Amino acid sequence: MKFGIFYEISVPRPWGPTTEYEVYQNCLEQVKLADELGFDQVWAVEHHFLEEYSHCSAPEVFLTACAMVTKNIRIGRGIVVCVPEFNNPIKAAEVAATMDIVSGGRLEFGTGRSATWTELGGMGADPDETKKTWDEWVRIIPKMWTEERFGYQGRAFSMPQRAVLPKPLQKPHPPMWVAVTSPGTELDAADRGMGSLGLTFGGFAEQEKKIAEYRRRIKYCDPVGSFVNEQVNTVNFLFCHEDNEYGAKTGQRLAGTFNYLAEQLLAARQAYPTRSYPNLGLLPALRREATSAPEGQIPEGLCIGNPDRIIEVIKKWESVGVDRINFLLNAIETVPQEEVLASLRLFAKEVMPKFAEKPAPAPAGVGGGN
């Protein structure tokens, strides 16, 4: 089990002249500490126009700053919106390769297509097209990285032969992921040999079914990249405190605030009738189920409370097949920065050692008593 942190970069109203600066500085401080504490990865989203919920429209810049203040933590571009009104595949490949170089080969490359009318409408994108352009881009970007010169004539994108430069430091290229929000996208990830970057909060039972099907399908995949990235990455909230009651209460406040903000967004489906964005009926219900509980109880899958409780929760996630958990640490600064940092420290001290990778068993006949 590996642990990471995950950023939407939500900024609370009222927006003063330095509010965004302060939130970004807090995030960078958290990333620096997470690196020192041994967290494995930091991810940042690409969102546009999502007032309060996410002021993270240039994650490549934020993540480059993260890379510059850290040594080991991997840098997760989560995600590149693979829609031509948002980005360009050549530029996406170039920026990613540059990030991989300047971070010393630490890039994780997430892909996706946006899910809100706020963004799709704002950029003038056709919701019917996003799945198709995503599918085209995830096949050509790894070729841009690995082929000396690349040319392509496709449906939504074409280019004459050119050397797309620079090439990533990681060879053959950084691991590729798909953001999984719509039902069934985890199967798209499996069929393409990509990691599943879960961005919704299902309970254990729901996630176990999805992960089992992902594992089954990826065995027969046709990978879009040069290798299969069979990994399940999920997202969770983290607030770790010695006092279980205080930890749970604060964590639930964090989760509730985040979900409340998320529900304010205008989902693509609510504005535009299209088969491209399947019915959202299940997802908000899942999110509510995963983050709410009867009075006096803590939602089963959330990493909030004292270290003992969080260890139990993570063991359950491990048992259903999750490889990595990324934690949201805050939402519109609901939790004071000092408490966020203390939560990270306590988690690293009390929880992470329980999930440290065990050394490989010694080969037979070595080190024995014979």
Add this chain to the structure above:
Amino acid sequence: MPLVGTRPTTDFEHGPLLRQPGGEPWVLPSAQILQVMYEIEQGAMTSLLPPALHPTIPPTLVVTVMRAPESPVGPFTLAEAKVGCRSGARPRALSVRAYCDSAAACEALAARWGYPVHPAEVVLAKRYDRSWGAVRIGGRTVLEAHLVDPEAISGSDIQYLATLNTARVERGGEAVPRLIQVDPEYQFHSADRGMPELLAFDAEAFALPGAEPYWPVSASLAVADVAMPELRYLVDPAKPPLAAVERI
């Protein structure tokens, strides 16, 4: 936290009195429903909504014209122009004034579901190249919304928002303003989508002063059996969003 409405709650004191919640269920077989959505100018983002509701980002106008060929009170056509919003975390659309072409339907819709409905000439027309809905009051067109170049889709691709009707309910012998949540169920027979065109919209006629639709989003036309729901929730327009919802 998200923005909330700033509209004076006195604007919500003139809705119909909800006199007969409950009663026999209504099913409206093979109703035609035209829905046209536009983004509206952000200057009116909060001024159209009461303090109990959050605006959507971006703010939207949802025009719905429904032709019910059969109902317990006979055929009728209902036209609404609603503001997209959130009641807490739930997606909703606020209706302050609506129009209907049948006096009997006006009476029943207001009494049972709180529709703030007024009599007017309301039409819904379907052609192969376009469909449109219109409202005329005293010969003046206050709404004309079109779907152009229809293409067939699945009814399950359409998502209708639950409506919050501006009405009043009895509380301690007094009529107090409440927003009545109406969330019908739909069994789709067919559906189309197309380009939206809003050729006429009089914001004052729908009690939405300052609403300026300017950016077309979507249009759909469905044929569905519509089951009018039992009422479950009310919203007190004066309270903050997390304290405003009341269960019936």
